[in-house]
Amino acid sequence: MEVTTDVYRFIVRPKERPGGRNRHDACPLAADARALGLSSVRAIERAALYFVRGTMAPKELSLLGRFLFSDPLVEDCSWSRVGDDGPGGGAARGDGRDASRRIGARLVETALRPGVTDPVADEAMRAAAELGVAGVEAVASGEAFFVEGDGLGDDELASLAERLLCNGVIQRWAVGAIVPAWPDEAAGSGAVERFDLAGMDDEALLALSAERRAALDLAEMTAIRGYYRREGRACTDAEFETIAQTWSEHCVHKTFKARIEVRAGGEAGAPYPPVVDNVLKSYIKRATDEIAAPWVLSAFVDNAGIVEFDDGYELSFKVETHNHPSAVEPFGGANTGVGGVIRDVMGVSARPIAATDVLCFGPPDASPEDLPAGSPHPRRVASGVIAGVQDYGNKMGVPTVNGGIHYDPGYAANPLVYCGCAGIAPRGGHPRAQAAGDRVVALGGRTGRDGLRGATFSSMVMDSSTGELSGASVQIGAPIVQKKLSEALLAARDAGLYTAVTDCGAGGLSSAVGEMAFELGADVDLARAPLKYPGLAPWEIWLSEAQERMVVAVPPAKMDELRAVCSGLDVELTDLGCFTGDGRLVVRYGGAVVIDLDCGFLHSGPPQRALVATPPSGSRPAASRPTARAAGPAPSIAEALLAILAHPAVRSRESTVRLYDHEVQGATVLGPYAGLRADGPQDAAVLKPRESTGSRAVALSNGFNQRYGAADPYRMAVSALDEAVRNAAAVGADPDRVAVLDNFCLGDPTIPETMWTLLEAARGCYDAATAHRTPFVSGKDSFNNAYLAPDGRRVSVPPSLLISAIGIVPDDSVVPGSDLKAPGDRLYLVGSAEPSFGGSVYADLYGVPDGADPGVPAASPAAPATYRALHRAIAAGLVRACHDLSDGGSAAAVAEMCLGGRLGARFRLPGPPETALFGEANGRLVVEVEPKDAAEFERTMDGAPYMRIGAVEATGELRLEADGVEATVSLDDLCAAYRGERSER
Amino acid sequence: MTRPKAIVLHAAGTNRDPDACVALGLAGADPEIVHVNQLRSGERRLSDYRMLVIPGGFSYADALGAGRILALDLASYFADQVAEFVASGRPVIGVCNGFQALVKAGILPGDSAGDRSAAGDGTGGRRRATLARNENGRFECRRSTLLAPPSACVWTGGLPGPLACPIAHGEGRFVVDSDATLERLRDEGQIALVYGRDDGSAAGGVPADGEYPANPNGSVADIAGICNPAGNALGLMPHPENNVVVRGRDGEARRERTLACLALWKNGVDYAKEL
Numbered sequence A: 001m002e003v004t005t006d007v008y009r010f011i012v013r014p015k016e017r018p019g020g021r022n023r024h025d026a027c028p029l030a031a032d033a034r035a036l037g038l039s040s041v042r043a044i045e046r047a048a049l050y051f052v053r054g055t056m057a058p059k060e061l062s063l064l065g066r067f068l069f070s071d072p073l074v075e076d077c078s079w080s081r082v083g084d085d086g087p088g089g090g091a092a093r094g095d096g097r098d099a100s101r102r103i104g105a106r107l108v109e110t111a112l113r114p115g116v117t118d119p120v121a122d123e124a125m126r127a128a129a130e131l132g133v134a135g136v137e138a139v140a141s142g143e144a145f146f147v148e149g150d151g152l153g154d155d156e157l158a159s160l161a162e163r164l165l166c167n168g169v170i171q172r173w174a175v176g177a178i179v180p181a182w183p184d185e186a187a188g189s190g191a192v193e194r195f196d197l198a199g200m201d202d203e204a205l206l207a208l209s210a211e212r213r214a215a216l217d218l219a220e221m222t223a224i225r226g227y228y229r230r231e232g233r234a235c236t237d238a239e240f241e242t243i244a245q246t247w248s249e250h251c252v253h254k255t256f257k258a259r260i261e262v263r264a265g266g267e268a269g270a271p272y273p274p275v276v277d278n279v280l281k282s283y284i285k286r287a288t289d290e291i292a293a294p295w296v297l298s299a300f301v302d303n304a305g306i307v308e309f310d311d312g313y314e315l316s317f318k319v320e321t322h323n324h325p326s327a328v329e330p331f332g333g334a335n336t337g338v339g340g341v342i343r344d345v346m347g348v349s350a351r352p353i354a355a356t357d358v359l360c361f362g363p364p365d366a367s368p369e370d371l372p373a374g375s376p377h378p379r380r381v382a383s384g385v386i387a388g389v390q391d392y393g394n395k396m397g398v399p400t401v402n403g404g405i406h407y408d409p410g411y412a413a414n415p416l417v418y419c420g421c422a423g424i425a426p427r428g429g430h431p432r433a434q435a436a437g438d439r440v441v442a443l444g445g446r447t448g449r450d451g452l453r454g455a456t457f458s459s460m461v462m463d464s465s466t467g468e469l470s471g472a473s474v475q476i477g478a479p480i481v482q483k484k485l486s487e488a489l490l491a492a493r494d495a496g497l498y499t500a501v502t503d504c505g506a507g508g509l510s511s512a513v514g515e516m517a518f519e520l521g522a523d524v525d526l527a528r529a530p531l532k533y534p535g536l537a538p539w540e541i542w543l544s545e546a547q548e549r550m551v552v553a554v555p556p557a558k559m560d561e562l563r564a565v566c567s568g569l570d571v572e573l574t575d576l577g578c579f580t581g582d583g584r585l586v587v588r589y590g591g592a593v594v595i596d597l598d599c600g601f602l603h604s605g606p607p608q609r610a611l612v613a614t615p616p617s618g619s620r621p622a623a624s625r626p627t628a629r630a631a632g633p634a635p636s637i638a639e640a641l642l643a644i645l646a647h648p649a650v651r652s653r654e655s656t657v658r659l660y661d662h663e664v665q666g667a668t669v670l671g672p673y674a675g676l677r678a679d680g681p682q683d684a685a686v687l688k689p690r691e692s693t694g695s696r697a698v699a700l701s702n703g704f705n706q707r708y709g710a711a712d713p714y715r716m717a718v719s720a721l722d723e724a725v726r727n728a729a730a731v732g733a734d735p736d737r738v739a740v741l742d743n744f745c746l747g748d749p750t751i752p753e754t755m756w757t758l759l760e761a762a763r764g765c766y767d768a769a770t771a772h773r774t775p776f777v778s779g780k781d782s783f784n785n786a787y788l789a790p791d792g793r794r795v796s797v798p799p800s801l802l803i804s805a806i807g808i809v810p811d812d813s814v815v816p817g818s819d820l821k822a823p824g825d826r827l828y829l830v831g832s833a834e835p836s837f838g839g840s841v842y843a844d845l846y847g848v849p850d851g852a853d854p855g856v857p858a859a860s861p862a863a864p865a866t867y868r869a870l871h872r873a874i875a876a877g878l879v880r881a882c883h884d885l886s887d888g889g890s891a892a893a894v895a896e897m898c899l900g901g902r903l904g905a906r907f908r909l910p911g912p913p914e915t916a917l918f919g920e921a922n923g924r925l926v927v928e929v930e931p932k933d934a935a936e937f938e939r940t941m942d943g944a945p946y947m948r949i950g951a952v953e954a955t956g957e958l959r960l961e962a963d964g965v966e967a968t969v970s971l972d973d974l975c976a977a978y979r980g981e982r983s984e985r
Numbered sequence B: 001m002t003r004p005k006a007i008v009l010h011a012a013g014t015n016r017d018p019d020a021c022v023a024l025g026l027a028g029a030d031p032e033i034v035h036v037n038q039l040r041s042g043e044r045r046l047s048d049y050r051m052l053v054i055p056g057g058f059s060y061a062d063a064l065g066a067g068r069i070l071a072l073d074l075a076s077y078f079a080d081q082v083a084e085f086v087a088s089g090r091p092v093i094g095v096c097n098g099f100q101a102l103v104k105a106g107i108l109p110g111d112s113a114g115d116r117s118a119a120g121d122g123t124g125g126r127r128r129a130t131l132a133r134n135e136n137g138r139f140e141c142r143r144s145t146l147l148a149p150p151s152a153c154v155w156t157g158g159l160p161g162p163l164a165c166p167i168a169h170g171e172g173r174f175v176v177d178s179d180a181t182l183e184r185l186r187d188e189g190q191i192a193l194v195y196g197r198d199d200g201s202a203a204g205g206v207p208a209d210g211e212y213p214a215n216p217n218g219s220v221a222d223i224a225g226i227c228n229p230a231g232n233a234l235g236l237m238p239h240p241e242n243n244v245v246v247r248g249r250d251g252e253a254r255r256e257r258t259l260a261c262l263a264l265w266k267n268g269v270d271y272a273k274e275l
Helices: A028-035 A058-069 A119-130 A154-165 A202-211 A218-231 A237-246 A279-291 A323-328 A330-346 A378-396 A479-494 A508-516 A538-543 A556-568 A599-604 A637-646 A706-711 A713-730 A752-772 A841-846 A863-875 A889-901 A913-918 A931-940 A971-978 B017-026 B036-040 B068-076 B079-087 B097-104 B117-121 B179-187 B252-274
Strands: A006-014 A041-054 A075-081 A106-112 A136-149 A171-175 A259-262 A275-277 A296-298 A305-308 A313-321 A351-361 A400-407 A416-426 A439-444 A500-503 A522-525 A549-554 A573-579 A584-589 A592-598 A610-613 A668-670 A685-687 A697-703 A738-745 A776-782 A786-788 A794-796 A800-809 A826-830 A881-884 A904-908 A925-929 A946-953 A957-962 A965-970 B005-010 B030-035 B051-054 B092-095 B129-132 B140-147 B163-169 B173-176 B191-197 B223-227 B233-236
Touching: A006 A058, A028 A041, A028 A154, A028 A378, A041 A058, A041 A106, A041 A119, A041 A154, A058 A075, A058 A119, A058 B068, A106 A154, A119 A136, A119 B068, A136 A154, A154 A171, A202 A218, A237 A508, A237 A538, A237 A592, A237 A599, A259 A752, A275 A279, A279 A752, A279 A776, A305 A738, A305 A776, A313 A330, A313 A738, A313 A776, A313 A800, A323 A330, A323 A378, A323 A416, A330 A351, A330 A378, A330 A416, A330 A479, A330 A500, A351 A378, A351 A479, A351 A685, A351 A697, A351 A800, A378 A400, A378 A416, A378 A479, A400 A685, A400 A697, A416 A697, A416 A738, A416 A800, A439 A479, A439 A508, A439 A556, A479 A549, A479 A556, A500 A508, A508 A522, A508 A538, A508 A549, A508 A573, A508 A599, A538 A584, A538 A592, A549 A556, A556 A573, A584 A599, A592 A599, A610 A752, A637 A841, A637 A889, A637 A913, A637 A957, A637 A965, A637 A971, A697 A713, A706 A713, A706 A800, A713 A738, A713 A752, A713 A800, A713 A863, A713 A881, A713 A925, A738 A752, A752 A800, A752 A863, A826 A863, A826 A931, A841 A889, A841 A913, A863 A925, A863 A931, A881 A889, A889 A904, A889 A913, A889 A925, A889 A957, A889 A971, A913 A957, A925 A931, A925 A946, A957 A971, A965 A971, B005 B017, B005 B036, B017 B030, B017 B051, B017 B252, B030 B036, B051 B097, B051 B252, B068 B079, B068 B097, B092 B097, B097 B129, B097 B233, B140 B223, B163 B252, B173 B179, B173 B223, B191 B233
Parallel strands: A259 A610, A351 A400, A522 A584, A738 A776, A904 A957, B005 B030, B005 B051, B051 B092, B092 B233
Antiparallel strands: A006 A041, A006 A075, A041 A136, A106 A136, A106 A171, A259 A275, A296 A305, A305 A313, A313 A416, A351 A416, A439 A549, A439 A573, A500 A549, A522 A573, A584 A592, A668 A685, A685 A697, A697 A800, A738 A800, A786 A794, A826 A925, A826 A946, A881 A925, A904 A946, A957 A965, B129 B173, B140 B163, B140 B191, B191 B223, B223 B233
């Protein structure tokens, strides 16, 4: 047997399937390539690549190829020794078979860059050992693409690789066979840099901030200089990075807490004092404080907001954004966005029970010329983001049950990825009692360079070089590692093994240990941290945002028991040091002290930022102005309804939603789609966690409308909150037990108009929350959602505010769902408000109808009472179906109810036809009531506005009436339009 | 009769183990989640249980293919224990990822000709069936209707009607190596569950006949679940454990489909009691 180490290359391809269906359907890559303008690409076949380094006998190679890497019934595997093969051939000939069965196909291969987590390779290593193949030293994975097309030159292949097949941030590519790369033994470098910060002038301070991508301004840098002057010593790189991270927008919300000078006169400025000191306190927290709901158990303190579920349990809920990482690497960004928010819930000692995702992309049909230079096509961003959400939630076993997808040209270069997670825990089971002497213990994944400076990166405006420069900011998820971690933490919680816990999110250990040691101080040694690969400097270990890690404070007496729990679940545990009680954050690398900071200085935060808010001068940007009706004949009612149902804001997201497991945990009472054929869209998800022993359930919903935001941020906020609460009420949540979360995504805060938008939206949040009596329990703000194109054009996202709601459904047996149930039932419209057209779907298609209100929907003063009355009716079992009126107006809502139940209906609303049928307003829902319950329903609704509008019919059509018009649309046409099968407008 | 003890096997990435426990509990069993490490260390023994449940999830991240490495665990670490358990006639069920593992370990379809014994070398022997990527290439979660044709399976005998339960998988297309294998599965009564179209009647509908989405993954002969020739070991892609609780908002048809899911679990538990 040979003793030299060889590298073998295995390629695994699906078997040809004679009589199989059109294989081009199964490979959407070719369609994507053509959409990118590579029109000569006919087909792209994907194959898996594995490289194995070691000493293996032929029989062992066969075992790896035939059993481990391939399924011989459906896949062909061939292998060869690297070096035996001509370069660039790709026709691996190890077992004599010709792998190039696609005559004329060209080969493009990709592999991960060194240092990028390769979980497949890790499992393959373990499995090879289990198979008894002992000579395997290392495994690496990759992908091969066989590209068919006429006259494909190297330029086209390079373009295909760069724009579609390979993500340069985490992968390399080659035309022909790629050369594998191997990670080396992992040990840190111990290298520490020191700067004489105390002696720097202002210019040097700013240069340092820029060079280290710290995103700190002069006032902040000056404060740091002051500290080192007082300490009378040099600053280490690790200290500087720690301060930059701790003081980043991401971590301390400088903008939300800024002192804002309001420069606005007249009516616009009337609602504001001359100076708003801290938006968070002035509007968001103030609403929570004034409502003072006794069932709010934790708001704005922990990693997630916490509310009471019942006497035994509490619910936690958190929504985060992961926008910049998703712009650079859509799959990894979204993947770790989901992973990160799940860890937030694990960080309040809860069991994750649901994931939510609201995604904002550029238009899927955007032509490449219209996109800002340097940004990937929205189709690619969307497919990557969706795959990332799918991968993490599904593998963690957390059902993804609520969300949305929104399209706007403003998201083309800067997608928004909101990831949410809800959890459940025993009341009072989340300890926050770390004490001096407790061990500082890291659990979970290993540390690499992943996501370095993510906190500061997310606090900057992106430009076309961002992808390249921030390669290190990309984080790669390993959901199974986190699944194990979650199991270990719950076991540790139940056994009382830790006194405090937090997740490693932005800022990594620096942020997690720093926060936990905020009062006590800590002394830790980074040389103990297990690494993924060698060469990390101490500051890199300290700041790494490698995923799937949590930090717990553990009394020394509990360490053995925690070790046993972790080893039983194959979770890595590292004792980094201890909490000291002296108020100093001391970080060592072996013998050398790399950080010695006063916790008080670190956590006093940066000096308060001073910002200015000014209303936009003159008219609003053209894109956001409701357009006047386009010339030409007005559409017919039927035509308009079908176009609205097919509009990207309304049409079915089922093909995306079905990629998410929304049933795991067996708690899903009402999922994203329900009804006769499970394709009717629902307003909110209802879950009955297995901890619930009675009839109590949880509703999760959201409200979001960027078209409103572009036109009127105040009313956007009012509308988003109303929609979130309305959606929760529609599925039976008690409006007196709904808590909300705010997630702002805005542009550059140093632009006064951005701050004006923030003020307006925050004031809307306050007004709406206090009107509905829904306290904010958590929130997050993301600024600098803007992109500076090479031509100097600055593209900001439209003002975007997501309101997420979590509500208690007292009785899961009366959850109505939006699908119609039986012919002959009555239809009621509950709530009252004057519909308008600002930001409406109708206006987006046809402009604002003549004489109609062009404004964004205002608050509906009747809404709070309406929802409470509706709740009484639902709780009494009087409501068979209920659906909220939002995008597209009343006609779209009733149409969705019809298609959910595959039943017809007729309804009539008074008023001008467009306004009555397509105008949008807050505070309204349509309700289906059995005739025998009608009198009781009307009695129950007494005091709240309601109107009988029609009935459910056994016919296969929807009949709509308003003043002077009547229209009929068949159920088949409604379904086809809603499914996007009717593309013409 | 006391509640039979059921071992619910957990590997890194298994995630529907608590769901299976809910179903088993309602069906009258006493389930215990046991980590493969506990079996390997000898802390738990398979032979101490009367039922074996391999639940759904993404064992080992589905690296190298769904269920493949868990299959390797079954075929290398626990080959004898598992073989003995199956041969003893005690009920075994693998759901979704568990089904994939049982098939890739050569335990299902299994036959008297020693197909399984060939699996003992960790290679799965010459497998005659597998679960491949869904026809449409995607993971999908949707409701499915299952019909139970007459078969040897102890889990699906005498079910009151069709089952309705979710599927949630990306690699669920049941594939056989030849028509002869399919014939043999039919002859031996090993086709325990097929995807169907629900017509709302008590009898419950007709097979999907390959049509998407009723047959959600392109499985040959609409096969959703198969058993070994003895009928005590069942593997299936859909999740009957996720529809065992009748909800107040369910209509009558939905309620019957839910009770049918629970009946499947009760069949297994009752069978274990009688052994």
